Amino acid sequence: MWTLHQFPLCPFSRKVRILLGEKSIAYDLVQRRPWDEGDDLWRLNDAGRVPVLEDKARNIALCDSRAICEYLEETVERSPMLAGSALARAETRRLVALFEENFHADVVAPLLHEKMTKRLVLRQPPDGRVLREAMKRAHGHLDYIDWLVDNRSWLAGSTMSLADLAAAAQVSVADYLGGIDWRGHDQARGWYAVFKSRPSFRPLLAEKMEGIHPPSHYAMVDG
Amino acid sequence: MWTLHQFPLCPFSRKVRILLGEKSIAYDLVQRRPWDEGDDLWRLNDAGRVPVLEDKARNIALCDSRAICEYLEETVERSPMLAGSALARAETRRLVALFEENFHADVVAPLLHEKMTKRLVLRQPPDGRVLREAMKRAHGHLDYIDWLVDNRSWLAGSTMSLADLAAAAQVSVADYLGGIDWRGHDQARGWYAVFKSRPSFRPLLAEKMEGIHPPSHYAMVDG
Missing domain, CATH: 3.40.30.10 (Glutaredoxin)
Structure with missing residues (x-):
């Protein structure tokens, strides 16, 4: 186990x-x-x-x-998330890196520092300027998700892949911390709403981090 | 091509x-x-x-x-660098991440910022305090390489793998920038000397970055 x-x-x-x-x-x-x-x-x-x-x-x-x-x-063969040709797999891995490095560094890491580390460890208030900059940068990344979803069924191609899982995981933490303004990102919101309704994802949305509260739309499937 | x-x-x-x-x-x-x-x-x-x-x-x-x-x-089948069982491959990938995230963040990134970015872009002198801290942290990572080499033929196991390539690549940039003090790290130095003599590695050692000069031992195979 x-x-x-x-x-x-x-x-x-x-x-x-x-x-x-x-x-x-x-x-x-x-x-x-x-x-x-x-x-x-x-x-x-x-x-x-x-x-x-x-x-x-x-x-x-x-x-x-x-x-x-x-x-x-x-x-584990069931539900492959890294499928297709070597090129398709390279595209999936490229997007995993993009969301786990760029989106993480631009958006998730500063939000976690300001809203979690400062609260739980440093006992300091968050810096509004840093939060606003992170939210601003999130828009650029959401634009990119909008574009991908306009051109493909899933982020890396015709099937769900590790790229979707990595992106949804990063987006969900940013959303929990109030860092995502969904207005103007209907395609990205539609893609993420599909994730929110999956049985693999529901348990995550129900969990809370001690002392840190998500916005009201966070766990709503159509939020 | x-x-x-x-x-x-x-x-x-x-x-x-x-x-x-x-x-x-x-x-x-x-x-x-x-x-x-x-x-x-x-x-x-x-x-x-x-x-x-x-x-x-x-x-x-x-x-x-x-x-x-x-x-x-x-x-490309020739010279596999991600071989063995799924567990062996996980160990190789773990070490690649360790060197490309921890060693990079602790040692290579601050050296590159102080000695390359400040020189080529910001036109500022390097901060000696940051350089000393990076060199100090390098020792901890070299201790880890010493330990791996004491216990295995190569970093991830019995054959050369992406773990060795990733680690040697990070170490070589730190060494170019004068951030590696090899004293007390005979095992790591021996492992790295083997790399320096490989035909795949020699061309890298012969190249220079404009305006930034490596220490004299950098390109020497027994350096």
Whole structure:
């Protein structure tokens, strides 16, 4: 039985959870606090990060969300999320990197710092200027999702892939933290609404991070 | 024919070049300057980064160094660098992420900012405090390489893999920028010396970045 070490607002852990759900793989959750010195996450992962997907009985601890997803793709045939030709797979991986590096750095990381780290760790108020800049940058990325959805059934092509899972995971954390203004992004909103209604995604939307409250539209399927 | 868009001190481009060399794949180089507004890299890569591996005749532009390496692994059998069981591959990918995220953020990114970006773009002197902190952090990562090499033939196991290529590429840029103090790291130095002597790596060591000079030991095989 797998155990996923994570915390509710980690977008990389969310991606792994959606993939586990889509593949109908059972798992337990352990909540970690990588920002606490008392958390011994370093014993499981030399990078000091979540997610870690552990199977104690087999003495396995998989680290790094992309390595975890590739492992699950290679070992579980059900609901492939990295399908097609080598070129199609390269396109999926390109988009995963785009959302997990650019969208994350521009939008999710500053929102998490201002609204989560400052509240839970630094005990400081968020900086409104940083929040506004993150929201402004989110629009550029949502424009890109709009464009992809105008041209393809799913972000990377004709079928749902890790690109959709990675993007939806990042977007969902930004949305939880109030960083997404959906106005003018009907295509992106439509794509995300489909995700919100999936059984693999519903449990994530129902979870809360202690002391941090999402906006009212966050968990609504048509929100 | 492939064309690799890169600049000499990009560690992610270096990894791709080593892989292309190990697989004996011919390619041309184009030097880009992603930090210049005049560089139209965005037309090739929506993430605005190098490396991009382009085949104009086939209208292909592969973006993101990990996606590029996975593509080359999937399409060129020679010199596999992502071999073994799903678990072995997960270990290789974990280490690639560790060096390209943690080592990069702790050591390579601050060195590049202080010694390259400040010189070529900002026209400012480097901050000695930041350089010393980066060098201090490098020791922790070199300790980890020492430990891996004590326990395995190569970083991820019994054969050379993308983990070695990714780590050597990051280390080589840090070494070029004077950020590596090899004293006390005989195992890591031995591992890296093997890389320096490989035909896939020699061309990289012979290249210079305009206006930035490496220390004298940088290109020496026993340096």
